[in-house]
Amino acid sequence: MTTPPPATPAPQGTTTEAVLLLRLAGPLQSWGSRSAFNRRETNPEPTKSGVIGLLAAAAGMAREDPLDELTPLSLGVRVDQPGTLLRDYHTVSDFRDRPLLQAGVSAKGLQKPTSPAKYTHVTTRYYLQDAVFVAAVAGPRDLLCTLDQAVRAPSFPLALGRRSCPPTQPLALGLREGRLEHVLRKEPWQASRRAREQYAAQCGREQELDRPLYPACIDRSVTIEDPEGDDVLHDAPVSFDPYARSFTSRRVRHGWLSIPTGFPRPDTTDDGADEAAGHDPFALLGW
Amino acid sequence: MTYLSRIRINPLRAESRRLLANPRAMRGAVMGGIPDAPQGDRVLWRLDADNPRRPHLFVLTSAKPDWTHIVEKAGWPDADGEHAAVRDYAPLLDQIAVGREFAFRLTASPVQNTAAPMSPTPTQAARLAAAADSDSKRVRGFRLGHSTASAQLNWFLTRTARWGFDVPTARTDAPAPGLADSRTADDARNTEVGTEDAGPARDIRITASRRHSFVKNGKGPRVTIQSATFEGRLQVTDPAAFVTRLLEGIGPSKAYGCGLLTLAPLRSRTTLQ
Numbered sequence: 001m002t003t004p005p006p007a008t009p010a011p012q013g014t015t016t017e018a019v020l021l022l023r024l025a026g027p028l029q030s031w032g033s034r035s036a037f038n039r040r041e042t043n044p045e046p047t048k049s050g051v052i053g054l055l056a057a058a059a060g061m062a063r064e065d066p067l068d069e070l071t072p073l074s075l076g077v078r079v080d081q082p083g084t085l086l087r088d089y090h091t092v093s094d095f096r097d098r099p100l101l102q103a104g105v106s107a108k109g110l111q112k113p114t115s116p117a118k119y120t121h122v123t124t125r126y127y128l129q130d131a132v133f134v135a136a137v138a139g140p141r142d143l144l145c146t147l148d149q150a151v152r153a154p155s156f157p158l159a160l161g162r163r164s165c166p167p168t169q170p171l172a173l174g175l176r177e178g179r180l181e182h183v184l185r186k187e188p189w190q191a192s193r194r195a196r197e198q199y200a201a202q203c204g205r206e207q208e209l210d211r212p213l214y215p216a217c218i219d220r221s222v223t224i225e226d227p228e229g230d231d232v233l234h235d236a237p238v239s240f241d242p243y244a245r246s247f248t249s250r251r252v253r254h255g256w257l258s259i260p261t262g263f264p265r266p267d268t269t270d271d272g273a274d275e276a277a278g279h280d281p282f283a284l285l286g287w
Numbered sequence: 288m289t290y291l292s293r294i295r296i297n298p299l300r301a302e303s304r305r306l307l308a309n310p311r312a313m314r315g316a317v318m319g320g321i322p323d324a325p326q327g328d329r330v331l332w333r334l335d336a337d338n339p340r341r342p343h344l345f346v347l348t349s350a351k352p353d354w355t356h357i358v359e360k361a362g363w364p365d366a367d368g369e370h371a372a373v374r375d376y377a378p379l380l381d382q383i384a385v386g387r388e389f390a391f392r393l394t395a396s397p398v399q400n401t402a403a404p405m406s407p408t409p410t411q412a413a414r415l416a417a418a419a420d421s422d423s424k425r426v427r428g429f430r431l432g433h434s435t436a437s438a439q440l441n442w443f444l445t446r447t448a449r450w451g452f453d454v455p456t457a458r459t460d461a462p463a464p465g466l467a468d469s470r471t472a473d474d475a476r477n478t479e480v481g482t483e484d485a486g487p488a489r490d491i492r493i494t495a496s497r498r499h500s501f502v503k504n505g506k507g508p509r510v511t512i513q514s515a516t517f518e519g520r521l522q523v524t525d526p527a528a529f530v531t532r533l534l535e536g537i538g539p540s541k542a543y544g545c546g547l548l549t550l551a552p553l554r555s556r557t558t559l560q
Contacts, residue, residue, distance in 0.1 A: 208458075279335070279392045279518065281291060281345065281549035284382065285374045 018141040019183040020148055021173035022051070023190050025132040028086065029160040030125070033235045038123040042161065044082065045223055047235035048075050049247060050161045051135050055147050056240070060155030064241045071237065073139040076180045076224040078257065081191040083131025092121040127165070132191050134173070138180045148172055181257070184222055188262030200263070216266035217258045229253035289376035289534060291549075292320075294344040294354050295368075296334075296361050303361040307334070307342065309501045310543035311510070316361075317344075320352040331536045331547040333394050337494075347376065347534070347547055379550060380533070383526045388455070389550040394495075394516045396540040397433040397442035404429050430539070432513030436493050439515040444489060450537060451528030452521040457490040491519030499543065512540045520553060 030042040031050045052070050094100060099117035106112050137144065151158070151172040160167050173190075176183045189196070200212035207213050229251040238246040260266075296303050306313045317332045324330065331347040346352065354371035362370050404411055411429055418426040433439045447454055495516040502509050523529050536546030 279337075279390065279549065279551050281392075281551055282293060282372060282374060283552050284379045284389070284550055285291065285376065 016141050017138065018144050019176045019178065019180055020137045020139075020144040021176060021183065021187060022054075022135040022137070022151065023132065023170060023173050024051075024135055024160055024167065025081075025190070025192075026160050026165055026167045028127040028129060028162075028165045029083070029131055029133075030127045030165055031161040033233070038121060040123065040125040042085070042126040042128055043235075044128070045077050045079060046133050046135055046161070048225075048233070048250065049235050049237040049240075051075055051077075051137065052237050053240060054158050054160075055137070055151070057156040057158055058150040058154035059147060060150070064239075067237055067239060069143060073137050073143075074180060074225040076136040076138070076184050076222060078134040078136070078184050078187075078220055078222045078259070079131075080134055080189055080220060081130065081132035081195050083128040086127040086129045088125040088127060090123045090125050092123060093119055127162075130192075130195075132195075134184065134187060134190055136176075136180050136184050136187075138183075141175070144175055148175055181222075181224055184224075185257045185259060188260045189218055189220070196261070196263070199261075214263040214266045215261060216263070218261050219256050219258050221254065222257050223252050223254050225250055226253040227251055288349070288351070289380070290348050290351055290373050291376050291379075292344075292346040292348065292352055292354060292371055292373045294346070294357055294371045295363065296342045296344055296357075297363050298340065298342060300361055306357075306361055307336075310499055310512075311501055311503055313344070313544065314542050316357050317346055319356055320346070320354050321348055321350055322353070323350060325349070329535055329541060331541060333544055333547040333549070335392075345547060345549060349534075380530055383523055383530055383533075385523055385526060387523045388553055389521055389523075390519070390553050391521045391548060391550055392516065392518050393537060393548045394514055394545055395443070395538040396512050396514050396543075396545040397439040398430050398513075398539055399433060399438075399442070400428040400430055402426050402428045404431060432498075432511070433515075434496075434498070434513050436496065436515075439493060439496065440491070440517075443491070443517055447521070448524070449528070450532045451523065451525035451530075453524050454489045454491050454519055455522050456487040489519070491517055494518050510543070512543055512545070514540070514545055521550075 024046055029046070030040070031045065031047045032041055033043050033047050033049070035041050052067065052073070052075075056065070056067065056070060092100070097119070099113050099119055100121060101111035102114045104112050137147070157163075158167055158171065159165050173187070176187075178186075191199075197212070199218070200214050203213035203215055204211055231252050231254060232249050233252055234247060234249045236248045236250040238248050296307070298304070298307065306316055313332070313334065317330060318324070321330060328349050330349075333345045334342055335345060336342040344357070346354075352373065354373075358364055358370040364370070407415060407429075415426070433442050444454060493515050496514070498511065498513050500509055500511045533548055533550075537548055538546050540546070
């Protein structure tokens with residue numbers, strides 16, 4: 001039995017803003033933003049519609065329910081482990097050996113058969129393998145407190161962009177105080193143990209050491225929602241209603257954060273503070 | 288027992304300016320911090336001004352010193368933090384072993400001795416003339432400071448074996464494909480000409496070079512020293528000789544802030560591709 005999730009701090013009257021951290025990790029993920037027809041692509045990072053959809057599913061909202069409460073939440077995504085791209089060759093056919101139907105409908109409202117008759121669709125689906133992201137959702141504290149509980153006990157099964165991509169645990173990392181960027185900077189690196197060991201071994205090889213090197217910090221890329229940002233992503237959901245699905249765009253900014261690696265005893269690194277300190281003869285005198 | 292001290296100096300105070308301007312005044316202040324210094328005992332000190340708003344004075348003494356007078360007259364007496372840190376030097380000396388690598392910093396006075404200076408100063412010319420007039424066989428040589436970086440570096444690198452350590456070659460990235468041949472050709476050309484800095488680059492650099500000129504007590508002959516600050520990486524080859532240099536200093540002008548070799552842990556680089 002896994003350990004119970006850490007208790008969420010009680011809401012405080014003074015601070016109404018909070019940040020909910022989600023660890024999006026699984027064998028496969030797929031975050032499509034412009035997929036259509038037989039080619040289903042994935043973005044290299046989780047989309048806002050994917051994260052909002054995951055939260056809505058956890059909260060038990062129906063697809064037709066309005067998203068007025070969830071869309072104002074701002075999203076920041078940190079790439080802890082970029083993963084690799086998987087191309088899935090996929091065929092679709094009718095098991096009764098009948099021709100496939102086309103998208104268009106007849107006057108009766110029924111799908112018309114393909115002409116000439118087509119028995120097999122070849123579709124290509126892309127996935128991210130072995131990726132780990134930390135998604136930070138900032139917004140009103142009460143709402144995020146509810147969503148945090150919902151993610152820990154979801155109403156519908158949760159998925160990482162597609163129904164075939166279930167998440168691994170832990171998914172919810174809990175609520176945090178402070179600004180979005182600050183929270184993402186403080187949260188330790190969430191990559192898998194194997195990826196962390198590989199990184200330490202690579203650092204050791206680069207230093208020409210015979211042992212792995214455990215640095216205290218690592219640089220990871222982030223995408224943060226920012227009205228002043230210089231990039232536009234068309235993945236903000238307006239409605240998930242099957243008959244009225246629509247999206248709008250949002251401005252984001254991309255950057256890099258130096259985050260703690262979380263190694264048990266990290267080696268000292270030369271970040272800016274150390275550089276300013278310069279040569280310190282007292283460092284070898286045992287304090 | 289040996290102690291290393293670090294004293295914060297407030298550069299805005301009148302006494303500080305006197306100390307910072309004149310190595311002889313600083314030496315007086317340093318010697319004033321040791322109550323029962325044995326005769327002939329060497330006190331080493333160095334002024335590190337890499338942060339000009341907060342210079343640090345490092346002093347190596349064989350007895351436990353007290354720096355209250357410097358803090359009161361040239362520091363921040365009521366400020367937070369440690370005005371003067373005094374620590375036992377033994378933990379460092381215990382770590383000295385063959386093959387250990389440290390980052391080092393040294394302000395030294397690189398000099399050469401010559402009996403026939405190429406362009407003698409008036410004083411030197413007078414002494415040379417006096418020696419020529421007299422019938423003595425030997426002329427005492429003149430101590431001249433090295434003022435160019437290559438001469439200072441050469442002075443240092445030719446003596447490191449005697450001091451019990453070695454400066455390893457600098458860690459550089461592998462050359463790009465196709466560039467390896469030109470690099471070896473470069474090296475070959477250097478050795479052919481026989482320049483001082485032939486061979487692969489060592490992990491050392493000169494971070495400051497300065498000429499000090501001052502008079503003792505406002506009168507008497509003028510003292511001039513040329514100092515250079517070396518920083519880099521060293522590898523211990525002879526622990527006994529190295530510890531002697533750590534405790535007794537390197538090169539001349541030790542009274543005036545030269546010769547204190549300090550060690551620090553090597554910085555580990557964490558560049559990620």
